[in-house]
Amino acid sequence: MKIRVKINGAWREDDVAPRLLLVHYLREVAGLTGTHIGCETSICGACTVLVGGQAVKSCTMFAVQADGAEITTIEGLAKDGQLHPLQQGFWEEHGLQCGFCTPGMILSAHQLLARNPHPTREEIRKGLEGNLCRCTGYQHIVKAVEYAAKASGK
Amino acid sequence: MIPESFEYHAPKNLAEATRLVGQFGADGKLLAGGHSLVPLMKLRLAAPKHLIDITGIGELNYIREEGDRFEIGALTTHFQLESSGLLKSRCPLLPETAREIGDVQVRNKGTLGGSLAHSDPAADWPAAVVALDAEMHAVSASGERRIPAKDFFVDLLATALQPEEILAAIRVPALPARGGDAYAKHCHPASGFAVVGVAARVVLDERGNLAEIGVGITGVGPKAYRPAALEEALRGKSPGRKRLEEACAHAADGVEVNSDLYASAEYRGHLAAVYARRAVEKALERASENSQIS
Ligand SMILES: Cc1cc2nc3c(=O)[nH]c(=O)nc-3n(C[C@H](O)[C@H](O)[C@H](O)COP(=O)(O)OP(=O)(O)OC[C@H]3O[C@@H](n4cnc5c(N)ncnc54)[C@H](O)[C@@H]3O)c2cc1C
Ligand code: FES
Ligand code: FES
Numbered sequence: 001m002k003i004r005v006k007i008n009g010a011w012r013e014d015d016v017a018p019r020l021l022l023v024h025y026l027r028e029v030a031g032l033t034g035t036h037i038g039c040e041t042s043i044c045g046a047c048t049v050l051v052g053g054q055a056v057k058s059c060t061m062f063a064v065q066a067d068g069a070e071i072t073t074i075e076g077l078a079k080d081g082q083l084h085p086l087q088q089g090f091w092e093e094h095g096l097q098c099g100f101c102t103p104g105m106i107l108s109a110h111q112l113l114a115r116n117p118h119p120t121r122e123e124i125r126k127g128l129e130g131n132l133c134r135c136t137g138y139q140h141i142v143k144a145v146e147y148a149a150k151a152s153g154k
Numbered sequence: 155m156i157p158e159s160f161e162y163h164a165p166k167n168l169a170e171a172t173r174l175v176g177q178f179g180a181d182g183k184l185l186a187g188g189h190s191l192v193p194l195m196k197l198r199l200a201a202p203k204h205l206i207d208i209t210g211i212g213e214l215n216y217i218r219e220e221g222d223r224f225e226i227g228a229l230t231t232h233f234q235l236e237s238s239g240l241l242k243s244r245c246p247l248l249p250e251t252a253r254e255i256g257d258v259q260v261r262n263k264g265t266l267g268g269s270l271a272h273s274d275p276a277a278d279w280p281a282a283v284v285a286l287d288a289e290m291h292a293v294s295a296s297g298e299r300r301i302p303a304k305d306f307f308v309d310l311l312a313t314a315l316q317p318e319e320i321l322a323a324i325r326v327p328a329l330p331a332r333g334g335d336a337y338a339k340h341c342h343p344a345s346g347f348a349v350v351g352v353a354a355r356v357v358l359d360e361r362g363n364l365a366e367i368g369v370g371i372t373g374v375g376p377k378a379y380r381p382a383a384l385e386e387a388l389r390g391k392s393p394g395r396k397r398l399e400e401a402c403a404h405a406a407d408g409v410e411v412n413s414d415l416y417a418s419a420e421y422r423g424h425l426a427a428v429y430a431r432r433a434v435e436k437a438l439e440r441a442s443e444n445s446q447i448s
Contacts, residue, residue: 001162018162018205021196040155042193043345045259054233054262059155060192061263064162065185065207108258129346130257 003067007032008076016063022056023047025063026073034074034103038132045131048104049073055111057130074103077110085151086110086144095144097135105131109145118149157195164207168293168322171208176295176318178204184320185209186229186268189260214267214322217241222328224248225291228267228321236261244328246440247335247353251282254339256346267321270306273313273377275412276347278339280307280378283324285353285370290315291323298322307377332358332365334441338433340373340425342416348373349417350425352405352433356393358441363392369434374426375409383407384430393438398431405430 004013007030014029026032026049038046040059047059050072077084086106089095096102105128112119112127119127124145125138133141165171175182183202185191186209194200208214214229217238224245226235235241236252255261255269255278269279270290282288283303290301292315306314315321329335339351351372359365367385372378387401405426413419 017159019157019159021156040196042189042260045257048259055259056263057259059196060259061188062162062192064164065188065209111258111262127258130259 001064001067003064005063005066005068006070008072014063018062018064020063021059022049022051022061022063022066023058025066026058026071029063032073032075036100036103038100038104043132044101044104045108046101046104048107048131050107050110053111053114055108055130072107072110074106077106084110085148086113088151089144089147090141093140093143093147095136095141101131101133101135105133105141109141109148112145113149113152117153119145121146155196157192158198158201160202160205162205162207164210166210168211168213168320171206171211172293172295172318172320174204174206175320178206179317182206184271186271187231187264188268189256189264190268190272190274208320219244219328220325222330223325224328225323225325226266227323228270229265230267232256232261232264232266232269233258235266245326245335246329247282247286247337247355248326250335250337251278251351251353254278254337254341254348254351266324270324271313271315271321273307273311274347275310275376275378276342276345276349276351276373278337278348278351278372281348281351281353281370281372282337283326283370284378284380285355285368286326287368289325290321291325292316292319293322294319300325304380307379310376329355329444330357330366332441332445334358334437334439334444336433336436336440338429338436340429350374350422350429352426352429354430354433354437356434356437356441358438358445361392362442362445363390364388364438365390367434369405369430371405371426371430374406374411374422376412379409381405381407381430388434393434398434402427402431402434 036046038044042060182204185207214227216227353370357366383404411419
């Protein structure tokens with residue numbers, strides 16, 4: 001099936017099998033390996049991307065369902081060599097160790113700040129409940145999101 | 155984790171969708187939010203030859219106020235229900251239930267209709283719709299019918315929907331004057347699904363007695379149910395703490411209680427009583443606040 005999607009600002013067209021998962025499409029067809037596959041069972045959130053502005057687990061939808069949609073992956077956040085405030089926050093506040101969960105974590109945080117620009121710590125934790133991290137213990141991730149909220153609020 | 159091959163169809167309206175469902179019969183499956191179906195397809199526990207993606211059908215996504223009822227399109231997502239200001243003030247049980255489902259990503263995609271049609275014994279929505287005596291609106295190429303919530307859930311993962319029917323909408327009563335809603339859930343720590351979930355709507359009369367009570371319990375048995383003995387023990391009575399506790403001890407009467415690694419039947423039965431009490435207590439508290447205002 002022919003699909004047309006706008007990934008990180010650029011339209012592209014591909015011919016894909018209906019059963020191709022969006023995450024496999026992004027990694028293997030579009031070559032964007034920043035989106036990770038953790039559990040493959042809709043639990044861990046490592047594969048989270050934005051489709052039409054909404055955070056989704058890209059292992060739980062088919063590429064054909066994204067036909068016509070705008071997709072943002074981790075590769076699309078930095079602009080002109082400038083890190084996105086969330087990326088900067090994860091850097092400054094040590095929001096990652098191995099980094100496996102980070103792309104998904106950042107895109108979920110992106111969704112959270114879009115809906116609630118000044119979340120409390122509780123709200124940050126609730127907003128990231130669909131993303132698992134095996135390294136950090138989450139505290140630094142919460143701080144990273146707080147950093148980004150402050151930085152974007154300026 | 156790659157599903158079997160299938161043909162993909164994306165009907166643009168309900169008429170086209172019902173035609174496809176009728177045409178493919180058992181070889182076809184509807185795709186809504188995909189957050190129950192896609193995981194099953196990846197595990198190859200489901201392998202439809204035709205996947206009918208209904209998410210592009212705008213006429214199935216709405217929240218509409220109709221006098222003292224709400225009609226909600228089957229494709230309305232958990233997130234839309236969670237964040238509806240109209241529902242928060244006029245039918246708070248729905249947003250309160252929605253926010254307890256899964257996580258943000260799941261709520262962005264998952265739909266009310268998909269969850270009800272799937273009828274997972276640990277899903278949250280079934281508790282709310284049985285507590286509210288909701289009405290399900292099913293549509294097929296040959297007509298339509300309305301199914302009351304009490305007849306909708308048949309068994310584990312089985313509903314009264316026929317294979318050629320699409321669940322199009324759900325109708326629920328708005329919160330009446332002197333009414334209160336609450337949902338109390340004990341989440342499974344890993345999956346987030348309900349070990350026990352209790353939805354309650356109560357309405358007080360002028361003297362503060364319980365004029366009406368509707369309780370829906372999910373997670374405990376093979377399907378969501380109304381605990382008749384519990385409701386009977388409270389209806390028309392003044393709801394003191396002691397009476398409440400005695401009534402809620404009947405939360406799982408006559409139900410074959412589920413048992414799994416996380417919760418034995420005995421423990422789950424106990425949780426049912428505790429969460430029933432919490433839900434009814436909270437609903438009463440809110441109803442009495444609402445009585446003072448009006
Ligand atoms: C990680 C994770 C955590 C979750 N946690 C929870 C939780 O805590 N509580 C909870 O309740 N749920 C939970 N869910 C399930 C989630 O709510 C699903 O979205 C929901 O069960 C199914 O809705 P859907 O729209 O995704 O349906 P789909 O997966 O698209 O469809 C489910 C089934 O219903 C059929 N169907 C869909 N729409 C219709 C219709 N309109 N008419 C007739 N048949 C239809 C499909 O053919 C399919 O058989 C979780 C899911 C995941 C992946
Ligand atoms: S890989 Fe998609 S949720 Fe884990
Ligand atoms: S930093 Fe390693 S999993 Fe989160």
